[in-house]
Amino acid sequence: MSREPLLLVDKIVKTFGGFKALDGVSLQVAPGEILGLVGPNGSGKTTLINVISGLYHPDGGLVQYQGRTITNWPMHRRARHGINRTFQIPKPFKTLTVAENVELAHHFARPGAMTPREVLEFTGLADAADRLAQSLNSSQQKLLDLARALTTGPELVLVDELAAGLGPHELHQMADSLRHLADRAMALIVVEHHLGFVNQLTDRVIVMNAGKEIFEGSLALAAQDPIVSAVYLGNDAVDVSSVQ
Numbered sequence: 001m002s003r004e005p006l007l008l009v010d011k012i013v014k015t016f017g018g019f020k021a022l023d024g025v026s027l028q029v030a031p032g033e034i035l036g037l038v039g040p041n042g043s044g045k046t047t048l049i050n051v052i053s054g055l056y057h058p059d060g061g062l063v064q065y066q067g068r069t070i071t072n073w074p075m076h077r078r079a080r081h082g083i084n085r086t087f088q089i090p091k092p093f094k095t096l097t098v099a100e101n102v103e104l105a106h107h108f109a110r111p112g113a114m115t116p117r118e119v120l121e122f123t124g125l126a127d128a129a130d131r132l133a134q135s136l137n138s139s140q141q142k143l144l145d146l147a148r149a150l151t152t153g154p155e156l157v158l159v160d161e162l163a164a165g166l167g168p169h170e171l172h173q174m175a176d177s178l179r180h181l182a183d184r185a186m187a188l189i190v191v192e193h194h195l196g197f198v199n200q201l202t203d204r205v206i207v208m209n210a211g212k213e214i215f216e217g218s219l220a221l222a223a224q225d226p227i228v229s230a231v232y233l234g235n236d237a238v239d240v241s242s243v244q
């Protein structure tokens with residue numbers, strides 16, 4: 001990587017009891033770069049996001065951000081320094097409106113952050129601003145989660161499975177929007193099962209399996225890789241040629 005990394009993850013190990021969910025994972029992300037993190041169920045993608053965001057502390061390895069070691073920093077300190085995330089299962093304040101949820105998150109905004117109004121427009125939730133969060137469907141709740149993350153003004157956003165439930169047109173729009181964020185120097189790590197969506201976003205993916213990185217490169221090359229194919233055997237998810 002020619003650019004100075006924004007994030008460096010080195011040989012991360014995370015165990016639950018005797019089980020190694022992450023077994024020596026390393027990666028780097030540059031400012032404004034989109035990295036796709038893919039792999040079968042249980043391969044460790046969300047656990048890695050949890051380690052990078054500070055929800056989990058690893059049992060081994062190092063996390064560096066902007067050149068500083070943050071391995072054991074709590075989540076809120078990372079957020080103050082520009083790392084934010086979405087969750088696979090969002091937990092908005094259900095009895096507040098969409099706008100109120102975003103405004104609350106905006107209290108923690110860094111200088112230059114997008115305003116609540118801007119992120120609501122950006123995520124397509126402006127028309128739902130006055131609805132209670134509990135009335136949103138699951139993909140709208142994911143968009144609200146993204147809006148809340150974006151309004152804090154992050155430099156690195158960890159996006160955990162945003163595509164589920166979005167239609168083809170919405171997916172296309174979302175991919176466009178996320179690429180715009182990257183154009184504005186925001187880096188993204190996108191955990192995703194929807195490989196067509198990943199393919200629209202970036203040509204750099206890491207494929208994980210059983211807590212390890214098994215491939216790094218483009219999805220097109222991943223689809224030709226015998227180890228990746230074996231992992232996805234019987235699953236047409238690696239057929240990126242058919243996705244738009």
Ligand SMILES: Nc1ncnc2c1ncn2[C@@H]1O[C@H](COP(=O)(O)OP(=O)(O)OP(=O)(O)O)[C@@H](O)[C@H]1O
Pocket residue numbers: 016021039040041042043044045046047048
């Ligand atoms: N808090 C936890 N306690 C015990 N085991 C856990 C915990 N979190 C994750 N694991 C286990 O670690 C492994 C990796 O899980 P993880 O959720 O990171 O996988 P994933 O690749 O994100 O899967 P998916 O695509 O299904 O979300 C799984 O076997 C999971 O059961």
